[in-house]
Amino acid sequence: MAAPGVQAGRRWHRPGRPGGCLSGASAVRRAQLHRVSFTGSPRAAALSQYKVAALNPPALKAIAPWEGFTDAYRDFFTPGGVVENGFARVWLLLTGRVARLRTDLAAERRKHPLRDAWWESLTPRLSRITVPILVCASFSDSNLHSVGSMRAFQRVGSAERHAYTHRGPKWASFYGAEALRTQLAFFDRYLRERDVPPPPRLRLEIRDRLDHVVQVRDEREWPLARTDWRRLRLGEGGALSDAEGGAGSVTSDLRREAAVFDHRFDEDTERPDDAATTRGHHRRRGPAALRRNREVVARRAGPVRGLLRLRA
Template sequence: MTEATTARTGPACSAEEQAQSDARLGRTYRPGREPSQPLPGAEPHPGFGYRREEHGNMLIERDVAIPTRRGTVYADVFRPRNATQVPVIVGYAPFGKHPHLDIETLWAGSGIPFETLSDFVPWEQFDPVPWTEWGYAIAIVDGVGNWYSEGDATYFTPEEAWAGHDIVEWLAQCDWSTGKVGWGGVSYFAMTAWSVAATKPPHLAAILPWDAASDCYREAFLHAGIPSFPFIHGWMQLTGTGQQRVEDMEAGMRDHPTFDEYWQCRVADWQAVDVPTYAVTEFPNNLHLRGTVEAWRGISSPDKFLEIRGDKEWEGFYQPESVQRQKEFFDRYLKDVDNGVSEWPRVRIGVRTREDQWTFRDETDWPLPDVTYETLWLDADAGTLNTQRPEMAAAVSYASTDDSGAATFDIRFDERVEMTGNAKLRLWISTDLSNDADLFVGVEKLDQHGKRVPFTFSQMYDDGPMGFGWLRASHRALDEERSTPERPWHSHARRDWLVHGKPVPVDIEIWPNSVLFEPGESLRVIVKGTPVQRYSGRFEIVFAPLHNSGNHTIHTGGEFDSHLYLPVIKR
């Protein structure tokens, strides 16, 4: 591979600047796990050092050294063996570019069509075999400070984004490259697309973020202020391999419980993203859904497409029809193929009915331009949702630490109703044994006989709620400039503690959804102090520690305007 050189723009990200940022932001580090020590159940590292392999018409260059302002990072580059001018698609993440996880066992139940994948596909990335056959190079990069890449590992930071900028520019100038570079993949591979694109690398031509949370405080580490320490502890095991230091995100969660600069710097300037973008997520996804939609709404790209599906995260990415659309997108913007992609509908959503049953529908924008909103008032006495506000005040309590404790509110529809968009649940709550409350909200569908209808949920499950939301009550303060009636935006800038027995209003964001109700079916809102449903396995987002004790009481009617603000499509 011929050496490429680039002239750099932007901050130097020197060791001195890094130390200053660490001190200012209060970053904490832990020693990285040695790359020679694999995770339990993982394959050992295949060995470090540049080498070339040929597999049919595919050339693989292992551990290609790419210089960045953060130090040298290492990539495995897959490209057509005899091609001299090919575009490049970059995947960048801390998990390890070498396939070392038994994805068929670990991700059993995910819906991934394993029989369609080659032995070369890394977790959450494009399969190099078909993509090199289609005339692309795939560069899978170990993140700064991870595995054998140099530097200290930080996550979702500006310094990481500028290293990505350098990676794009270096690959664009390789002698076999056309100079057009794309960026994409799933989860971390996708999340970095927002921040790298915001640095405006001259040769970045398109991004394909598939499930790309864009605000890691609100969507991953502290859902609406509620920490998920067990989940992040497991995530740190996957991301913490390196020869130097790795950022300790668990310590960061403890040291920075509010949305201060430590977290603010990890949210990209969405408006600065102006390259063609094909963003994909799923309504069941309780990790990436919100952030993918919000970033897509915020970017300034003239050619931007949003797809919100009804299936599981990895299932959709590897489906043959999805891979075909990925190819069509990159063909258009990395190869200049006039294939009609620029005329794609701006938005495509999966309208759901039950379980894994959903149908794509083309739309012009998100939120849908013809969405209207209906207010459904909670009645604690009857356990119902009503079109009329109850005149009399009422209250219902549940044990906040008991999985069986909950308050439920139902409405039965007499006509066909489509719920598509963002929703808000306003509650007046009080507590008796704690000055805070962690609130978990599920939105469920009941059939004509009152039986619960399960839906695909999260990344692995088939029996979850159709909608969800969370809030730590002490984080209830709103950012008034960013909030809308249907989408509360919590500032998370301070903590307002509860006073014993005193009701306060809280607005809970219900993440985007699209569900069709037939006449006779019902919508149920569930409010709990524990997760709406428990699961087992490594992919459950476990929230802990919680700020609950004693009872939560929900107040409705009279002076208490507790209600569900529901998005409705009438066509």
């Protein structure tokens, strides 16, 4: 499996390997002897896979972008229209020091506060990707990796598309036994052309608390077609309600605090939303069980649909 590529002129090369092009005339000759795939995590290692795959180089047979984003503006730098100046600034600083980029991303970001043609040029053309794809969407840090990864799962042109979801630690999950088995089986089938079953279309992990998996299901689509969507409205006293509310306001110190809104379900509810995939089992007993009406903190500030707690 090759390392994620970086652009060099009009051909794609492996980092540190100037002669290892994947497209162009020499790639056609190489394709007769070599079959190439990508895997990598997260962000740039995943984004570069989308960019290369959209070019359809003949030697590329499969990709496995693990916990990346697909739209730098919407998924990372300005999620929900709000400028991200925390981790994004740290990432830009480190990237500027260690990555071999021709563009000063921090400077260009200041020049382009709104999503325009420059941001569009950074965004991979997902519909042009036709190779088999295994994409990981982590629900652990949804501001970064969930939305963009699911967007890829929904929009790529690949007939063979698969998604692996989890709520565990990033690197521990990537190198964990189950994830490794899934990746190896995927590459065995599509890269090595071995006669092995395809991965599930969508591996969905269900938890009833942070560290306890109660079920792993095979699903076919995202969002789930059987989801019962409910619109929740911001209310007084930090409540989320089905009822219409009056005008109001909330203030908080963005550096130290957050505006928090809560909603309590009246029955056992599974929440397959952008912030988490969590289920409450009110029939279970004991202090470790997530019982009916217990609050769960969601880390993502929107959308409101189905969240038990919204932090803004």
